[in-house]
Amino acid sequence: MYTTMAPMLAQAKQEGKGVPAFNIHALEVVPMMARTAAEKSCPVILQVSVSTAKYIGFHLLSTVVREVASSLDVPVALHLDHAAKLEDIGAAIDGGFSSVMYDGSLLPLSENIQRTQEAVKLARQAKVSIEAELGIVGRGKIIESYPYTDPDDAVKFVEETGVDALAVGIGTHHGQYKAKTNINLDVLKAIHEKVRDIPLVLHGGTGVRDEDVRTCVRLGMHKLNFGTELNVSWVRAAKEVFGAAEPDESLRELMIRCNGAMADTIRKKIDLVRFEGLGR
Numbered sequence: 001m002y003t004t005m006a007p008m009l010a011q012a013k014q015e016g017k018g019v020p021a022f023n024i025h026a027l028e029v030v031p032m033m034a035r036t037a038a039e040k041s042c043p044v045i046l047q048v049s050v051s052t053a054k055y056i057g058f059h060l061l062s063t064v065v066r067e068v069a070s071s072l073d074v075p076v077a078l079h080l081d082h083a084a085k086l087e088d089i090g091a092a093i094d095g096g097f098s099s100v101m102y103d104g105s106l107l108p109l110s111e112n113i114q115r116t117q118e119a120v121k122l123a124r125q126a127k128v129s130i131e132a133e134l135g136i137v138g139r140g141k142i143i144e145s146y147p148y149t150d151p152d153d154a155v156k157f158v159e160e161t162g163v164d165a166l167a168v169g170i171g172t173h174h175g176q177y178k179a180k181t182n183i184n185l186d187v188l189k190a191i192h193e194k195v196r197d198i199p200l201v202l203h204g205g206t207g208v209r210d211e212d213v214r215t216c217v218r219l220g221m222h223k224l225n226f227g228t229e230l231n232v233s234w235v236r237a238a239k240e241v242f243g244a245a246e247p248d249e250s251l252r253e254l255m256i257r258c259n260g261a262m263a264d265t266i267r268k269k270i271d272l273v274r275f276e277g278l279g280r
């Protein structure tokens with residue numbers, strides 16, 4: 001079923017489990033992602049960057065996700081990832097998304113709070129869920145000195161904005177898959193001890209070791225984002241499959257094999273965040 005994100009995360013928090021959020025880059029992978037999660041009885045968040053949402057079309061994407069989700073027994077949410085402009089949040093809401101993220105992490109704290117409050121207002125009016133970000137999650141070149149989220153700032157941010165979920169900077173990086181990063185679990189622990197009411201979000205999950213992902217769930221992260229590793233598994237398979245194909249072979253058959261490689265990665269990530277006994 002098609003739902004918002006907040007109730008999924010609330011339930012995951014109660015159960016001490018995580019909800020995986022998978023990045024969509026093309027419409028082709030959407031049914032496979034949702035159905036793979038359903039086979040594993042796992043609630044799932046399908047998310048897109050603003051550029052991908054514009055490439056596919058907000059409304060077309062939400063229509064497909066809604067239709068696929070309607071025949072599945074697990075909750076499925078469609079989430080806009082890292083929107084830095086309120087107009088993109090508005091486009092997602094108008095386009096039928098059930099969840100959005102406002103990312104003001106590059107702004108000074110007071111400005112981030114103020115803009116996030118505006119985004120929360122839009123989300124509340126439309127009854128969709130909202131995530132925000134405080135502290136920096138790295139992007140591009142790996143730099144070890146991104147500022148971590150200050151636990152006291154996190155308390156203030158959550159109280160003043162009323163967001164449903166908070167992404168925090170603990171040393172993860174987007175797009176990292178060649179080596180694993182050393183995340184700062186002490187910072188996460190300190191944030192978790194102060195921010196008890198709302199779920200935290202792990203960005204850049206691909207670059208985090210499996211054992212650290214489990215610790216992140218135990219320390220309050222109930223939305224875990226995985227993008228790069230999924231993309232890598234599809235493209236790697238595509239290089240092999242398309243490289244060996246004759247031009248008149250069925251495009252469908254070729255893509256099914258690439259989707260199969262991505263589905264294997266999805267199953268692994270689901271097993272990782274739904275680990276039995278996690279958080280107890």
Ligand SMILES: [Zn+2]
Binds near residue numbers: 137203204
């Ligand atoms: Zn992110």
